[in-house]
Amino acid sequence: xxxxxxxxxxxxxxxxxxxxxxxxxxxxxxxxxxxxxxxxxxxxxxxxxxxxxxxxxxxxxxxxxxxxxxxxxxxxxxxxxxxxxxxxxxxxxxxxxxxxxxxxxxxxx
Amino acid sequence: xxxxxxxxxxxxxxxxxxxxxxxxxxxxxxxxxxxxxxxxxxxxxxxxxxxxxxxxxxxxxxxxxxxxxxxxxxxxxxxxxxxxxxxxxxxxxxxxxxxxxxxxxxxxxxxxxxxxxxxxxxx
Numbered sequence: 001x002x003x004x005x006x007x008x009x010x011x012x013x014x015x016x017x018x019x020x021x022x023x024x025x026x027x028x029x030x031x032x033x034x035x036x037x038x039x040x041x042x043x044x045x046x047x048x049x050x051x052x053x054x055x056x057x058x059x060x061x062x063x064x065x066x067x068x069x070x071x072x073x074x075x076x077x078x079x080x081x082x083x084x085x086x087x088x089x090x091x092x093x094x095x096x097x098x099x100x101x102x103x104x105x106x107x108x109x
Numbered sequence: 110x111x112x113x114x115x116x117x118x119x120x121x122x123x124x125x126x127x128x129x130x131x132x133x134x135x136x137x138x139x140x141x142x143x144x145x146x147x148x149x150x151x152x153x154x155x156x157x158x159x160x161x162x163x164x165x166x167x168x169x170x171x172x173x174x175x176x177x178x179x180x181x182x183x184x185x186x187x188x189x190x191x192x193x194x195x196x197x198x199x200x201x202x203x204x205x206x207x208x209x210x211x212x213x214x215x216x217x218x219x220x221x222x223x224x225x226x227x228x229x230x231x232x
Contacts, residue, residue, distance in 0.1 A: 001171075033209075033218035035154075042204055043146075043154065045220040054220060086154055090216050095171045097215055098144065098156035 002091040004101035011107045018074040020104045022087030025068060030089045032070040034063060038083045046085075047072060074106070082108045111135040113143075113205050113223035120229045121195050128191035129226045131205030138186035139163035142208040142215045145179060145190045148225075149201045159208070159215050160188055168215060195230045202227050 005023040012018040022032060032050050035043040045054050047063040050070065060075045074081055087101035116130040131143065144159040158169040162181040169179070181188040188205055203226050206219035 031217070035219075037154075042222040042225050043206075043219075044222070045209070045218060048209060048218045048220070088154075088218065092216070096156065097159070097168060097170070098219075100146075100154040100156065103153040 001094045001096045002089070002099050004087055004089065004099055006085075006087060006101040006104045008102070009105045009107065011109055012074075012077045013109045014077055014079060016077055018077050018081070018106055020072040020074075020085050020087075020106065022070040022072070022101045023068055024070075024089065027068055027070050027089065028066045030065075030091070032063065032065045033088045034061075034072045035086045035088065036081075036083045037086065043086065077106075077108055079108050082106055111207070111221055113207060113221060115203075115205060115223040115226045118227040118229070120231070122232055123195055123197055123230055125195050125230075126191070126193050127195055127228065128189050129203060129228065131188045131190075131223050133186045133188070133207065136207075137211070139183050140211040142212070143181065143188045144206050144208065144215075144219060145177075145188075146204045146206060146219075146222075147173075147201050148204065154204075157190070157203075161215075162186075162188065195228075197230050197232075199228060200230050 034047040036046045037043040046061045050065040051063040062073045145157040147155045157173040158179045160167045162183045206222040209218040209220045
């Protein structure tokens with residue numbers, strides 16, 4: 001089955017830029033979606049189709065996808081951005097269909 | 110407002126059965142796939158399966174096939190996840206989530222998500 005690998009943790013100072021990677025075999029050929037999950041809350045979609053933002057999501061959240069790595073970038077990080085972030089793809093080549101990444105804990109210093 | 114509201118937390122004993130629910134509102138319930146996602150304590154997200162309420166077409170992750178049953182009652186805009194015999198290892202938070210865009214096949218993202226149902230299985 002298709003595997004998505006994320007770094008377990010990323011630390012960033014307020015006002016700086018956080019980059020969260022999501023690695024997968026030829027992931028650039030797939031559409032990647034990103035979710036934010038704060039403690040005790042349900043996941044929230046923050047980027048879909050590699051780089052589109054749902055309404056209500058700040059422009060500080062952006063995404064890119066190429067080759068074997070997709071990236072979620074959070075600019076001008078705020079304390080409220082501290083959360084777990086998961087990438088996700090739909091994999092038509094396996095029975096697992098919806099594949100989630102391993103998750104990254106973003107800590108704001 | 111598009112919304113998914115899940116049933117409340119459950120505490121069960123091993124071997125008991127359980128059915129949890131997810132009620133959709135604010136959109137055409139029969140036009141969007143609804144998936145179920147498990148999150149074990151302190152762990153990541155795992156896709157369990159998905160159903161198209163329009164015709165009850167259901168797909169399961171191989172990891173959960175035979176372990177759970179997904180169903181839907183379109184007359185009351187509600188999807189279900191059920192177990193016939195719970196195990197302690199089923200202790201987790203379970204989320205339902207709607208596929209982001211209406212499509213005849215499952216193929217995109219999840220938005221929105223329900224608030225989650227915590228299932229605790231303990232003797």
